[in-house]
Structures are given as C-alpha cells and as structure tokens.
Amino acid sequence: MYNYLMYKNDWLKGSLKTIILKLLSEHPRMYGYEITRMVEQQTENNIKLTEGALYPALHKLESQGLLVSQKVNVGKRIRKYYSLTPQGQTAALQHIEEYFSFVRTMLVLLSNKKPPSSNP
Amino acid sequence: MYNYLMYKNDWLKGSLKTIILKLLSEHPRMYGYEITRMVEQQTENNIKLTEGALYPALHKLESQGLLVSQKVNVGKRIRKYYSLTPQGQTAALQHIEEYFSFVRTMLVLLSNKKPPSSNP
DNA sequence: AATTATACATAAGTATTTTATGTAATACTA
DNA sequence: TAGTATTACATAAAATACTTATGTATAATT
Numbered sequence: 038m039y040n041y042l043m044y045k046n047d048w049l050k051g052s053l054k055t056i057i058l059k060l061l062s063e064h065p066r067m068y069g070y071e072i073t074r075m076v077e078q079q080t081e082n083n084i085k086l087t088e089g090a091l092y093p094a095l096h097k098l099e100s101q102g103l104l105v106s107q108k109v110n111v112g113k114r115i116r117k118y119y120s121l122t123p124q125g126q127t128a129a130l131q132h133i134e135e136y137f138s139f140v141r142t143m144l145v146l147l148s149n150k151k152p153p154s155s156n157p
Numbered sequence: 158m159y160n161y162l163m164y165k166n167d168w169l170k171g172s173l174k175t176i177i178l179k180l181l182s183e184h185p186r187m188y189g190y191e192i193t194r195m196v197e198q199q200t201e202n203n204i205k206l207t208e209g210a211l212y213p214a215l216h217k218l219e220s221q222g223l224l225v226s227q228k229v230n231v232g233k234r235i236r237k238y239y240s241l242t243p244q245g246q247t248a249a250l251q252h253i254e255e256y257f258s259f260v261r262t263m264l265v266l267l268s269n270k271k272p273p274s275s276n277p
Numbered sequence: 278a279a280t281t282a283t284a285c286a287t288a289a290g291t292a293t294t295t296t297a298t299g300t301a302a303t304a305c306t307a
Numbered sequence: 308t309a310g311t312a313t314t315a316c317a318t319a320a321a322a323t324a325c326t327t328a329t330g331t332a333t334a335a336t337t
Contacts, residue, residue: 047324048175048259050293051167059267070315079269083262090294092317114302114315133267139168140260142203147179147253149199167293170324190284210325212286234284234333282335288328295322304313 049084053094055136056086058121058129061104066120069095095119103128169204173214175256176206178241178249181224186240189215215239223248 060072067075073086098104103125109116121129180192187195193206218224223245229236241249 047171047294048256050170050324052263053293055168056266059269063269068315070313074314076266079266080262083258084266087295088315088317089296089319093293096317111315112302116315136168136267138203140264142200143172144260146176146196146199146204147256149179149183167325170293173324188284190282194283207326208284208286209288209327213324216286231284232333236284278337280335280337283333285332286330288330289326290328291324291326293323293325295320297318297320299317299319301316302314304311306311307309 052136053086053090054098055132056084057091057094057098058103058125058132061119061121062126062129062133066107066118068116068118070116098125172256173206173210174218175252176204177211177214177218178223178245178252181239181241182246182249182253186227186238188236188238190236218245 056076057072060075061067069088069091073088073091076084076086095104095106099106099119102122104119105122107118107120109118176196177192180195181187189208189211193208193211196204196206215224215226219226219239222242224239225242227238227240229238
C-alpha cells in the first residue's frame with residue numbers, strides 16, 4: 038500500500054536507526070508498532086516505516102546492546118517493549134548530535150548559490 | 158584510506174544523487190573527479206565521495222536521461238564532462254526542493270522535546 | 278626515481294531496504 | 308455475525324546502493 042516513505046528517494050536510508058534512538062530517548066519504552074504510529078503522527082504521514090525494515094533494525098540494535106526488550110502480555114497478544122540501555126542512552130545522544138552535524142553539512146552543500154559569473 | 162564520509166553512518170546513502178544534481182545545477186559542466194574535489198572543499202572534508210560510488214551513480218543518471226556526457230581530451234588524458242539535460246534541470250530543482258522538505262520533516266522528528274511529565 | 282595527484286572504470290562483497298508472506302488477536306461495521 | 312480493518316509480531320527473497328579492492332594510465336611533485 039505504502040512505500041517506506043512518501044519521499045520516493047533513498048534519503049531515509051540509514052536514518053531508521055537515528056529515528057528509533059531518538060524516539061526511545063524521549064520515551065522510557067516503546068514497542069515497534071507504536072514507533073511506526075508515532076513517526077506517522079509526528080511527520081503528518083510524510084514518513085512511514087515498514088515493518089520489514091523496522092523489526093530487523095530493532096533486533097540489530099538489541100544485539101548491539103543499545104536496546105533491551107521486554108515482552109508484555111496485553112490480553113492474549115504480546116507486545117515487545119524496547120528501551121535504551123545505559124550504553125544506548127549515550128549512543129543515542131551522540132548519534133543524534135552527529136546527525137545534526139551531518140544535516141548542517143548537507144545544507145551548506147545544497148544551499149550554495151551559484152558563484153557570480155566572471156562576465157561583467 | 159577514507160570511508161565514504163566522515164560520518165560513519167549511512168545518512169549519505171541516497172544523497173549522492175542529490176549532491177550530483179545540485180552541483181550540476183550550479184555549474185554548466187563538471188567531471189567526476191572535479192565533483193569529489195568540490196564536495197570535499199565545500200564540506201571541509203566532512204564528506205568524501207568514493208569513486209566506486211560516484212562513477213556508477215553518474216552512469217545511472219545519464220542512462221536515466223538526466224545527464225549527458227562529453228569526453229574531452231586534456232593532454233593525453235580523457236575527462237568526461239557531465240551536464241544536466243533539460244529534463245535533468247527540472248528534475249534537479251524538484252529533487253532539491255524535496256530534499257529540503259525531507260530535512261524539515263526529519264528535524265521536526267528529531268527536535269521534538271520530551272512531553273512534560275504527567276506528574277505535578 | 279619514487280610518490281602523489283589526476284582521471285577514468287568495474288567487480289565482489291556487504292548492508293539495508295522493499296516487497297511479500299505468515300500468524301493471530303482485537304475492534305469495528307454493515 | 309460475517310467480513311474488514313487494525314493491532315502486533317516476525318521472517319525471507321529480491322532489489323538496491325554502497326564499500327572495498329583492483330586496474331589502467333598520465334601528469335606533477337619531491
């Protein structure tokens with residue numbers, strides 16, 4: 038139905054980790070589905086995460102020790118809540134800082150105006 | 158020696174096309190090596206394109222009709238100059254616009270502050 | 278003479294994402 | 308109450324883009 042994102046380009050590639058770390062740094066614990074919903078809500082449906090990308094990314098971050106998960110029964114269904122480990126907290130802050138730095142660099146590159154022509 | 162970029166992350170993935178289109182929209186023609194140099198210069202070495210990524214990207218943009226190339230002999234060496242086709246010009250403007258829109262969206266997501274705690 | 282810079286190119290390997298598929302409970306609606 | 312949509316997890320094949328490595332060759336510098 039939907040692509041990964043409204044933006045047809047690949048800009049979001051590599052930003053999934055950044056988004057996950059950011060949301061978890063603002064919320065004590067979240068589960069996967071909740072993350073997709075919150076991203077849609079906060080970006081007014083401009084960014085839509087796909088499950089096929091999100092769940093493996095969460096698993097990887099957990100295997101790297103940045104996240105821990107906890108399964109919680111909700112009725113007969115299971116929710117898997119993720120939260121940042123202490124290591125993950127540090128990594129998240131640094132990661133987000135670096136992202137801003139990256140964006141600043143890209144904006145320098147993309148905001149550059151054509152240099153004045155050498156003709157008078 | 159260097160990675161694709163100083164930023165160890167994958168944020169630049171998918172932005173290579175954007176960078177190429179931007180530089181070519183500001184310069185009537187450029188060749189690959191020149192693009193890598195200009196990106197380094199303008200980003201103070203924060204972004205370094207690798208040839209293994211750049212050349213295939215240029216080829217692809219050309220095959221898509223956004224660029225045309227022209228080989229020029231410089232001494233005994235060959236330079237391959239690229240420039241935007243009319244279609245490429247339009248695409249570049251739109252692409253860069255969309256990139257800014259994407260960045261704005263990401264910044265909304267990543268600048269969100271923790272909502273005030275419900276405790277008094 | 279040797280190294281660095283210029284200038285192109287491709288190919289194997291890796292990583293990330295898309296797309297598709299699967300399972301199952303719960304909620305809504307016609 | 309039957310069908311659809313939503314919630315909620317997961318994985319696997321295919322596509323894609325990039326890194327890393329390699330190759331060729333000229334020109335400039337040390």
